[in-house]
Amino acid sequence: MPESGAGTxxxxxxxxxxxxxxxxxxEQIATAGASALSxxxxxxxxxxxxxxxxxxxxxRDDLITELVRDAYRSLADALRRATEASGPDLAALAHALxxxxxxxxxxxxxxxxxxxPGYHAPDDTVLISDAIMRMILDAAMTLPSPGEPExxxxxxxxxxxxxQGHPAPxxxxxxxxxxxxxxxxxxxxxxxxxxTGMGLDPARLFEAELDDLLRR
Amino acid sequence: MPESGAGTxxxxxxxxxxxxxxxxxxEQIATAGASALSxxxxxxxxxxxxxxxxxxxxxRDDLITELVRDAYRSLADALRRATEASGPDLAALAHALxxxxxxxxxxxxxxxxxxxPGYHAPDDTVLISDAIMRMILDAAMTLPSPGEPExxxxxxxxxxxxxQGHPAPxxxxxxxxxxxxxxxxxxxxxxxxxxTGMGLDPARLFEAELDDLLRR
DNA sequence: TGTACATCAGTGAACGCGCGTTCACTGATGTAC
DNA sequence: TGTACATCAGTGAACGCGCGTTCACTGATGTAC
Numbered sequence: 232m233p234e235s236g237a238g239t240x241x242x243x244x245x246x247x248x249x250x251x252x253x254x255x256x257x258e259q260i261a262t263a264g265a266s267a268l269s270x271x272x273x274x275x276x277x278x279x280x281x282x283x284x285x286x287x288x289x290x291r292d293d294l295i296t297e298l299v300r301d302a303y304r305s306l307a308d309a310l311r312r313a314t315e316a317s318g319p320d321l322a323a324l325a326h327a328l329x330x331x332x333x334x335x336x337x338x339x340x341x342x343x344x345x346x347x348p349g350y351h352a353p354d355d356t357v358l359i360s361d362a363i364m365r366m367i368l369d370a371a372m373t374l375p376s377p378g379e380p381e382x383x384x385x386x387x388x389x390x391x392x393x394x395q396g397h398p399a400p401x402x403x404x405x406x407x408x409x410x411x412x413x414x415x416x417x418x419x420x421x422x423x424x425x426x427t428g429m430g431l432d433p434a435r436l437f438e439a440e441l442d443d444l445l446r447r
Numbered sequence: 448m449p450e451s452g453a454g455t456x457x458x459x460x461x462x463x464x465x466x467x468x469x470x471x472x473x474e475q476i477a478t479a480g481a482s483a484l485s486x487x488x489x490x491x492x493x494x495x496x497x498x499x500x501x502x503x504x505x506x507r508d509d510l511i512t513e514l515v516r517d518a519y520r521s522l523a524d525a526l527r528r529a530t531e532a533s534g535p536d537l538a539a540l541a542h543a544l545x546x547x548x549x550x551x552x553x554x555x556x557x558x559x560x561x562x563x564p565g566y567h568a569p570d571d572t573v574l575i576s577d578a579i580m581r582m583i584l585d586a587a588m589t590l591p592s593p594g595e596p597e598x599x600x601x602x603x604x605x606x607x608x609x610x611q612g613h614p615a616p617x618x619x620x621x622x623x624x625x626x627x628x629x630x631x632x633x634x635x636x637x638x639x640x641x642x643t644g645m646g647l648d649p650a651r652l653f654e655a656e657l658d659d660l661l662r663r
Numbered sequence: 664t665g666t667a668c669a670t671c672a673g674t675g676a677a678c679g680c681g682c683g684t685t686c687a688c689t690g691a692t693g694t695a696c
Numbered sequence: 697t698g699t700a701c702a703t704c705a706g707t708g709a710a711c712g713c714g715c716g717t718t719c720a721c722t723g724a725t726g727t728a729c
Binding site for chain 1: 645
């Protein structure tokens with residue numbers, strides 16, 4: 232008697248092929264960007280006919296949605312692993328973020344870059360975004376906060392809904408937000424290749440920004 | 448006797464149609480992004496047949512190249528106008544940059560966002576990039592620089608080629624670079640819509656970052 | 664255990680579309696004498 | 697001034713391509729008795 236439920240051979244096969252499709256999709260995105268993603272091309276790479284993929288995904292948009300979700304998840308996982316290894320620590324998170332972004336710049340852009348035209352991200356990615364911000368704020372909590380009043384703090388205090396009820400004081404919220412925007416400032420320009428002609432080392436710039444964040 | 452040289456009626460007509468093509472191209476980019484740009488669609492919008500555009504541009508890539516160049520130029524012009532109005536002033540440059548970026552986010556992304564797959568920017572854009580950085584450094588020179596030695600300064604000093612011989616001391620180079628990366632950090636996330644769900648005001652965050660840059 | 668049936672992965676043909684690009688051409692505009 | 701010629705903008709047909717997606721189908725795998 233064959234086992235019922237999630238472990239069915241057919242279901243395992245399905246999951247396996249789905250995974251293989253996504254893997255080929257990522258290779259395609261890595262080399263040519265998300266807008267070049269083509270179902271037929273993936274099918275050809277796998278030795279299948281085009282329509283075969285419709286057994287596994289409702290269409291191109293459905294596949295992209297799944298990839299966006301996976302990208303968010305893989306970043307969250309990378310940050311979670313960093314936290315588990317070093318405890319809540321902004322430097323560890325920063326390095327995990329940079330490594331993740333540069334390992335596959337187009338995956339990074341799929342999440343934080345130019346929005347894919349005509350495509351809107353699935354709702355559940357905001358949950359993952361929230362989890363990411365929570366990890367950052369947890370790490371920011373471990374640093375001593377400046378007592379001096381910040382002009383921006385008032386704004387953060389009155390709109391603290393974005394922190395999803397995190398108990399961080401305004402100065403910590405501010406630091407977490409700057410962690411986010413400043414590191415993305417360096418990373419997005421680096422990943423887009425805007426430092427290559429300049430002859431300076433983006434890694435050191437990133438490190439300098441991180442140090443500044445930790446010391447402020 | 449018709450006038451010779453650059454003012455010929457035919458040449459003026461040519462330039463006019465070229466401009467009209469580019470304008471339609473920008474409208475298309477503004478709504479659907481650069482990867483959706485189509486020569487045939489532009490021709491249709493103009494009431495022309497597709498091949499007609501080949502009188503004006505060698506092909507799609509040639510048109511995109513021209514658009515990238517124009518985008519760089521329009522940013523440089525915006526910053527130049529700001530400098531002419533306020534003198535060398537980082538705050539004025541920052542506001543001009545933000546206004547330019549948000550006026551047409553996809554134009555901003557064409558320059559600073561995800562690289563267009565398979566396309567490489569023309570060489571002369573680096574000249575415009577240099578001019579932009581020069582304006583920033585000129586403005587950064589007017590601020591008092593901190594005397595404290597920075598760890599990152601040594602790296603900037605030994606690779607000051609990126610500043611194209613600008614006489615700014617390392618601390619100013621550093622400030623100019625941070626101006627660039629931090630404001631892009633906020634702007635790129637804002638233009639990509641990553642703050643919309645959070646309920647906080649990107650303009651105030653931008654302003655807070657600018658203040659921090661001016662005060663550091 | 665074998666047999667009848669249901670499920671489902673994958674195929675091949677087809678549809679309609681839009682793309683970039685070429686080519687031979689027409690017809691209007693400018694040029695030279 | 698008019699006439700012969702050259703230039704050049706724009707057309708329409710065509711090529712070859714790849715795309716997403718649908719549909720009726722075959723054949724293998726699993727299920728029920």
